[in-house]
Amino acid sequence: MESDDTIEKAVIVGGGLAGLTAAYELKRAGIAARIFDKDDKIGQTWLDRHPQLSLNTHRSVSHLPRLEYPRGTPAFPRRTDVAVHLQEFARRHDLSVEHGVTVSDIRRTDDCFTMQINAASVRARNVVIATGRDRYPVMPILQGGDGYRGLLIHSSQFGDAKQYEGKRVLVIGGGNSGFDVLNHLSRVRPAQTWVSVRSGSTILPKRLHGIAVHRLSPLVAALPSKVADVSIALTQFLAFGSLADTGLPAAHKGAATRLSNEQIAIPVDDGAIRSIRDGRTKVVSEVLGFSGDMVSLADGTSIDPEIIIAATGYGAGLGSLIPALDGTEGVSIRQSNAYEGLWFVGMTPGLISYFHNVRRESRQIAIAIRARRYRQFT
CATH class of the missing domain: 3.50.50.60 (FAD/NAD(P)-binding domain)
Structure with a gap:
């Protein structure tokens, strides 16, 4: 068996709103996570959308943990406001995102997961999928x-x-x-x-x-x-x-x-x-x-x-990340013992806001991963 030095404690796939929130909660729980994102910089997905885009959710419930929008931000923040918000959050909490990384072929092997990142292979005890519900049109x-x-x-x-x-x-x-x-x-x-x-x-x-x-x-x-x-x-x-x-x-x-x-x-x-x-x-x-x-x-x-x-919606495209989930959105599989250590965040909408849902889910994941680590060493 490989030593723990060669296996990451946690990997987060996606460095956007969901991925950064998950990384923040894991860090608060004492768990270091590597964050992989395909884009060149934080907030790029927002900046790539049409110039009129703004949130449909109010800024008072659409912000990252412990970070408010600057004075003068519209009630419904614009795409540029959100992108800057994400960048500032990562800077304040020293969340390092590895950019330009394409993750694929996540598979369960022995007591951890193996995945391909660009031309390399990475192993991790826990994998958090934070690529969102709208990965492809x-x-x-x-x-x-x-x-x-x-x-x-x-x-x-x-x-x-x-x-x-x-x-x-x-x-x-x-x-x-x-x-x-x-x-x-x-x-x-x-x-x-x-x-x-x-x-x-x-x-x-x-x-x-x-x-x-x-x-x-x-x-x-x-x-x-x-x-x-x-x-x-x-x-x-x-x-x-x-x-x-x-x-x-x-x-x-x-x-x-x-x-x-x-x-x-x-x-x-x-x-x-x-x-x-x-x-x-x-x-x-x-x-x-x-x-x-x-x-x-x-x-x-x-x-x-x-x-x-x-205007016919989006799909999560989980099958291209996790072959075992091909043909299904696969969110419910996070409860399966066969996939213990595989987590999903930001896959469901809510009445309050996407930000609110992601914070709640990220807290739950951080608690569960910390408990899982404790079981492994007792």
Whole structure:
């Protein structure tokens, strides 16, 4: 057996929000961890997103442990604010990230894990996967899509909203990322915007009578799910009245229950609903496929967008990291004795914020790893 000097106590895969928080909690528990990240610098994933991006969660519950945002930061921090926040956190707590490292082929071997990092091999007692739920974009497979001569992109490629002025734009998906795109399009002047929605969701306003609604999220999160469902639905009604006139499908499940059971985030409105009611955005039925440059819809009609933005979500892509998890998100496997020492952080959304969930999960992981170390030496 190899000596403990050649086996890391813990390795964290991912040096973003989740990875840094996990490293911080492990360090507080007396456990040194190596942090591997594929990007060139901390916060690069945020900086690579479109320039209009900001958090949908309020800054008061969207910060790293023991670090507030500087005075003057918007209520909903921008992507650059978040990137600087992560960099400052790593500096203050002396968290060293090894950049430009691609991790793959994580396998259980004997009493530890083996993984490939670039051209080398590393062994570790514990591996924390902190690569997030949105590691790769999910694109829909649409009949006839190969023949479409317009521009078909994923919402992750949205870019500057100004480029869509004067264009006919179809957004596929009315979930969280779909509403993010629609909110930004509502501030420019496309020739026409359509949104194709397959199922309904409860929608929260970013602000209600000038108040940032999300500031109340800790109170809502403390409620039983069914009560939280009613609270969120009531907030939607107070903000928008009945949405029956918009063409948006009614929600068939409560927002809090859906978030908890299906990990589907709640869409946030910041101009999209007004755009729909003003006629600048038209709600259409599900996209079936393409016929030349025309897009065929489930209700038998067709539209002719120049640009299609697929707001169809993301995947964690765990199979490319851990071959044993290929074909599954694999989060529940962290409880399996066969994979003791394999941990996941930042894979589930929550009512309060991603930051809040990650802090709670990281604390739990640090406690469990410390207990596991104690068992190994007793």
